[in-house]
Amino acid sequence: MIEAKNLQYHYSEKHKLSFSNIFIKEKEQCLLKGISGSGKTTLIHLLSGILTPDQGTISINNVLLNNLNQFGLDKFRANNIGLIFQKHLFVQSLTMLQNVGLPKSFSGKSSDKNRIFQLMNDLGITPLADKKPFELSQGELQRFSVARALVNKPKVVIADEPTSSLDDKNCERFIELIKKNCDQHGATLLIATHDARIESHFNQIIRLN
Numbered sequence: 001m002i003e004a005k006n007l008q009y010h011y012s013e014k015h016k017l018s019f020s021n022i023f024i025k026e027k028e029q030c031l032l033k034g035i036s037g038s039g040k041t042t043l044i045h046l047l048s049g050i051l052t053p054d055q056g057t058i059s060i061n062n063v064l065l066n067n068l069n070q071f072g073l074d075k076f077r078a079n080n081i082g083l084i085f086q087k088h089l090f091v092q093s094l095t096m097l098q099n100v101g102l103p104k105s106f107s108g109k110s111s112d113k114n115r116i117f118q119l120m121n122d123l124g125i126t127p128l129a130d131k132k133p134f135e136l137s138q139g140e141l142q143r144f145s146v147a148r149a150l151v152n153k154p155k156v157v158i159a160d161e162p163t164s165s166l167d168d169k170n171c172e173r174f175i176e177l178i179k180k181n182c183d184q185h186g187a188t189l190l191i192a193t194h195d196a197r198i199e200s201h202f203n204q205i206i207r208l209n
């Protein structure tokens with residue numbers, strides 16, 4: 001469940017953003033749409049506790065993020081939210097297998113190799129497991145981002161333009177995998193996107209003004 005009320009955020013005095021209230025029920029799968037600059041990425045960063053709102057409240061699965069300090073937020077995110085970003089941030093000195101396992105160690109759980117390999121097999125990236133991030137293409141890194149986001153079986157998955165660097169085949173594969181995984185684990189899914197290819201897969205659409 002994702003609930004946001006009366007959210008406001010400003011990057012500068014001249015630039016203030018306010019958002020309509022949002023309520024996404026547990027297990028719902030939803031797209032976040034809006035023209036460029038409407039605040040999709042900002043909203044995703046607020047919902048995942050990366051940015052702190054100037055005003056308003058955010059609850060994820062009935063936990064009020066406003067009540068958590070930085071350490072609490074980081075721990076809550078590692079345990080409960082799978083994030084997929086437009087830009088792929090990986091630790092360059094680690095292999096992809098080690099990178100995918102990182103959320104497990106952040107959340108204080110031991111590594112689940114079966115889960116990691118099952119996800120990498122589903123995404124067709126197992127042969128790249130021993131490579132380092134700088135050796136991979138953007139599309140390959142994107143698929144590793146998906147594996148990393150899902151490794152902890154999060155109850156909420158939030159993605160920002162996850163299919164922008166994928167060809168049609170991998171875009172289709174991504175949507176199938178993410179929807180299937182969210183269904184299997186009862187996770188709520190929110191995807192911010194411009195990608196017309198994925199719209200038909202979702203009934204629920206939130207539009208930002």
Ligand SMILES: Nc1ncnc2c1ncn2[C@@H]1O[C@H](COP(=O)(O)OP(=O)(O)OP(=O)(O)O)[C@@H](O)[C@H]1O
Pocket residue numbers: 011012015034035036037038039040041042043
């Ligand atoms: N770090 C920043 N500093 C100042 N202004 C910012 C910053 N990040 C975003 N903005 C501004 O805030 C507004 C919302 O940006 P945001 O990236 O959230 O929109 P978006 O809908 O995700 O855009 P796009 O679809 O182009 O990715 C834009 O006007 C943008 O210029």
